[in-house]
Amino acid sequence: MKNIPTPATRMTGGDAIVESLKVHGVDTVFALPGAQIYGLTDALARNSDSIRTFGARHEQTSAYMAFGYARSSGKPGVFTVVPGPGILNASAAMLTAHGCNAPVLALTGDVMSGFKDRGRGQLHELPRQLEILQSIGKWAAHIEQPADAPWQVAQAFQKMQSGRPGVVSLQASWDYFTQAAAVRLQQPLALPEPPPVDSDAVDRAAKLLSAASAPMIFVGSGALEASVEVRQLAEVLGAPVVSFRGGRGVVSDDHRLGFTVAAGARLWPRTDVVVVIGSRFELLDIRWRHRPAGLKLIRIDIDPAEVRRIPAEVNLLADAAEGASALTQAVLRLGSPAHRDVEIADAKATAEQEIQCVQPQLDYLRVIREVLPRDGFFVEEISQVGFTSIFGFPIYQPRTLVTSGHQGTLGFGFPTALGVKAAHPDKAVVSICGDGGFMFAAQELATAVQYKLNLVTIVFNNNAFGNVYRDQQESFAGRLLGSELVNPDFVRFAESFGVQALRVDTPAALKPVLERAFAADRPILIEVTIPRGSDSSPWKFLHPTFPTR
Template identity: 90%
Template sequence: MKTDHEAVKQLTGGDALVEGLKVHGVDTVFALPGAQIYGLTDALARNSDSIRTFGARHEQTSAYMAFGYARSSGRPGVFTVVPGPGILNASAAMLTAHGCNAPVLALTGDVMSGFKDRGRGQLHELPRQLEILQGVGKWAAHIEQPADAPWQVAQAFQKMQSGRPGVVSLQASWDFFTRVSAVRLQQPLELQPTPPIDSDAVEQAAKLLSKATAPMIFVGSGALEASSEVNQLAEVLGAPVVSFRGGRGVVSDDHPLGFTVAAGAKLWPKTDVAVVIGSRFELLDIRWRHRPAGLKLIRIDIDPAEVRRIPAEVNLVADAAEGASALANAVLRAGPPKHRDAEIAEARATAEHDIQSVQPQLDYLRVIRDVLPRDGFFVEEISQVGFTSIFGFPVYKPRTLVTSGHQGTLGFGFPTALGVKAAHPDKAVVSICGDGGFMFAAQELATAVQYKLNLVTIVFNNNAFGNVYRDQQESFAGRLLGSELVNPDFVQFAESFGVQAFRVSTPAQLRPVLEQAFAADRPILIEVTVPRGGDSSPWKFLHPTFSN
């Protein structure tokens, strides 16, 4: 007898894709319908009992919501938009998701099969669209026939989740989605195996660490599923664990060894061995731009290409959890280095004192942290408060801080937070935005209302692209161009969508309003008024200088 996965069914291309999603456990899709994908969105409508579909007002939002869903949950995020301008609108979010190693599947259309590669200018035709999709992710493919769809979906999920996770795309011609064919469903493919542990490399690394006097660990997005193992390694070594963005919460900020970059910079000049786990380690030559004399590097990363990008004494191509655990056990056998608890505690305390100068951002972040539940989600944005949160907002659990990673994508925060809320309807989610970034997707307040996503959005309004404004003032003799903004009345704007809104101007005023907002069962917007140029610069903690 054939199982359900082996049965042959008469399906449209759209149905074949949806059945493939269901086989892979997908229960949420983010979509903006259009002519070329009508057959797919109709199939989603007919399967609404098993797959929730969230609409949006812009293709970019559909993709950002998929990113927020994936980044905060670790589960694949799926979105579908029309080809050409639709998928190009979504490409900024795809690039962001791929840079953050988020498993996201993009589904899109193409011109009619009879017009493919003929350059006839059919609606939304984008020459070499498949090549573009291949350039913003791990893998992309064109599906020719409905019968091919289950296999291609299975490949997409395998590619997306194996090794270093990332973005994959599937496209098909306009007529594919409504064409009926005999289709055999495909069971999920096994993920590609993780590299075996190189015991010689582990022993070499353990010898370096057993002789270290000032080791430090650095973690990125690749360590999000290795929290327990990284904590074990840190405690064996007595070494602080630093994350710039992606690995925040892998070691909790209330753990004595949980360090922000501000605290890490205090100990960096004396560091003799750095263990870098699942991180591009941009601090080394982009942010800190200082390498202590005699520094030895040990890198653990599942991506062989990554460990080749920065020369290291030991390269361990391995799953982060497996590699960290193997290294911790090897250090125990070799003999752990002497711990320096007092020095580490002093560095944490000094950094905490120093960052108090970044105001008013830090006081607002302190209020948000006090009110946001420990397991709530904080979605930052490219803004003065967002920059400050990198070192000024404590994070206690992996994935509860959502960032745009090294892409620094202005405007990502609010639409991404909608996807975080869709993934975690029972958790508190807060989106912090600058006025400039919020306006990239402000129309999505309608999406929040329509789908009852009770997201709390805080818009810090300084009537400027704050960083640009400061740079033009300080570095270009005050010649301002495009950095001063004219905004709507954000309270009235939000209320016009049916969103309850408040306006505050101090951290003390924010606290009771935020408490009320998290208790509400509807979307809430809070405008925080800040004088233009009234934010302290956070950059001395993000680009510190070191004496030689």
């Protein structure tokens, strides 16, 4: 993008950042004000006609809301909190966002410039804070002067959206935000062009695929913007497309080639060529831990570091859409492999029957899927229902499932769902939580009420950290420690915040309640009671056992 010079204007450091956010199209910020960033939050208050600012009751929630906003929309999420304990509180959400390749900008303060790096113990001082921020995400920088802010904000947006998206951070000293100076705004910097598609690598991959008898495609977050191209490749190959978490919806689960991990596992032992697009492919050596004899691996990824992490026959460094499209055309030139429609359909149908043993989670998820609109958003949580949803909740469109990815961050779900709702006020959004995870951020019911975020939250209450409880029972002779929970009355708790709340104990009872909840114009909480220890284990579908060779 051509840089258009702008006249210098006298403004504070806080204004310099806010005006730079506006240049980059930001219209939503999540914030928890505090002394070190007063100048920034005041600038946001004076620009409330162009930037919505959502407050929160915890710094972690501000960051999770930015993550939910970014993950569900694909647009940058921005949050601001105080330094030291504030940014450390937010760090779990930052780590989650970075692990999920979500473009998130963290804005924070630092001690007064005259005290920087002197170790005098000024309020919220965190030694080597910038180094910590650099270790969490892709990039971090310290803004010294208001005149520097536009350029560094532009750099932050360029870096967080280039190649593999991720988290970036900017910090500035306490006094910076109210200091005034002449500032010239900076237009957005152009994003680097994706690497050119290597035609030789494409040809090698196409030859492997044309000769394949049982190809399979795996997709992750890097394929979210390549839905059409991935589907075309799958249809040419007659190959199922498997997604674990991040790539759910790239190919719809109601497409004949859209596969969950439960269905994919049935075909995995016979698979001979795999195409992995925009995915860490943790199924290979972390989840499934079985490599079929003679398996050939093709990887398409825009991150050069990623393609080196697992040895492959062909590494194609490319944008997911461009790489998949080039591979489709090359296969068409050489000739597609023989399709195996009956085998694929049988595997999908059999898996659907097999997973029905995971109860009552599957029955509750079926009700939610029946009521949630096709374009509605489903935000999972680290819980028995959340684990089951990985293979038991159909997803039809990219980005409509929001997860914590490989971080598996307990307690992320409810606050993240608030950010999803802020990004999509006219869409249905449901947050499914376990009782333990919900209590990490239960106070944010106040945020939902204050900002009229009509989120539907379902709390599955089994009075336990269910997975820990099962593991302690089965693997540690029933020696229980910290896994049994004593909870509040969730209905009365929610009502004390002004949230309408209801309680059900069967899937049949949930359906009419959920229908009314999605039609409401206010936040709703539904408690689902489940006896402790009564929910079935979903793990045999997440860590299946394969026959040994």
